[in-house]
Amino acid sequence: MVRIVAAVAAGVTLAVACVPSGVLPKLACAVLDASCPTGQSQRGSLPQVTRLTAVQVAQGGMYVALGDSYSSGEGVWDLDNKPLNDGADRCHRATGSYVPLVERAYRFGGGTAFYACSGATTAQILSGQYGQKPQITRVGPATSLVTLSIGGNDAGFTKVLTACIVKLPWSSACVEQDAAVSRRIDELRPSLLKVLRELRTRAPNARIIVLGYPRPFPKDPEVTVDNLSAEDQNWINGMTRRLNDAVGSVVSDFDRAIAAFGAPGSAEYVDAYEAFTGHEVGRPQPYLNGLNVNVEELKVNARSYHPTGDGYRRFAELITKQIAAGPGRPMNNFHVSAP
Known part of the structure; x- marks a missing residue:
């Protein structure tokens, strides 16, 4: 028995x-x-079952790139003159983003679909922007790899930076946003989990790679940059760390659940917080655009505080390394060959 x-x-x-x-x-x-x-046996040999490597899983189908401006290529959009696809002009999808670089680094069996959109929140990943189809609808059973950057707009970082920059030099209006930003970061957790669940429902065998955000200012800032004091810069760095930790914990918990059930696919977090070290805003060769203002129109260019071409190339390095490394555990994706 x-x-x-x-x-x-x-x-x-x-x-x-x-x-x-x-x-x-x-x-x-x-x-x-x-x-x-x-x-x-009387029916012939048994089929051969082979566990796939992380790279094999990623390359087996279509690569779908989703997310916000840090994935779309906002920082180099105005340098681009090649239309990518439908809605690229509204979403500021640029060929200078990390996505085309990842596409060239690996051969994906189902090709690549690039639909990240500047300004996207977790809710808009599911509902759509600018009259375009929701990003989530680009994901299906044939998807083998998804890359995603999300959360900054949920936390309201654009408005936060604006409030910090336009304040009076002696004002504490920047750091006074702490409670509100912390609340929005906490509220991000369930909405990010909802996105991950929907991705898994649509592409149950795929690897999902979520990219974090880089620290925008030096670790120990000493000079004022764009009307941001050293205290302001330290606070913004800290909020970026808090956002990354929140996103990373949701992704890690989600992958542990996948692994616990022995299910295929994965959810993987790439912490980009230190990725631009030595190249932060204010450095001689920054990987992030600083404040850019059109003086004639008195309008801030959207590329402000978004990656430069070098920044997106650094992101591509992080993603390609993660594709090769995998989730740090065996994949539960298998190939069955006929006997």
Whole structure:
């Protein structure tokens, strides 16, 4: 009786891990010490089951790039003169983003779909912007890799920066936003989880890679930049860290759940907080655009505080390395070959 229960338990475990039921007779023979034929059976050889590597999983289907301005290429949009696809002009999708670089680094069996949109929130990933189809609808069963940057607009970082920059030099209006920003970051967690669940529903076998945000100012700022004092810069750095930690914890918890059930696919977080170290705003060769104002129109250019071309190339390095490294655990995606 104990052996029968053990066999059943082992069968359930294999089923959850997506192992074909064709291997179960062989397993039962081993566990129950039954007298089973070896080698060729009357029906021929059993199919071969191979666990896929992280790279094989990523390359097996379509690469879909979603997210906000840090993925769309806002920082280099006004330098672009090549239309990408429908809605690129509204969403500021640029060829200078990291997405085309990742596309060139790997050969994706189903091609690439690039639909990140500047200004996107977690809710707009699901509902759409500017009359365009929701980004989430670009993901389907054939999707094998999703990259995503999201959360900055939920936290209201654009408005936060604006309030910090336009304040009077001696004002504390920047750091006084702490409670409001912290609340919005806490509220981001359930909405990000909703996005991850929808991605899994649509593409249950895919790897989902979520990219964090870089620290915008030096670790120990010493000079005022764009009307931002050292105290202001430290506070903005701290809020960026808090946002990244919130996003990273949601993604990590989600992947642990995937692994616990032995399910295929993954959710992976890339912490970009230190990625621009030595190249922050105010440095000689920044990877982030500083404040850019059209003096004639008295209008701030949208590329302000978004990655430069070098910044997007650095993002591409992070993503391509993550694709190669995988989630830090075995993938539960399998290839079944005919006997």
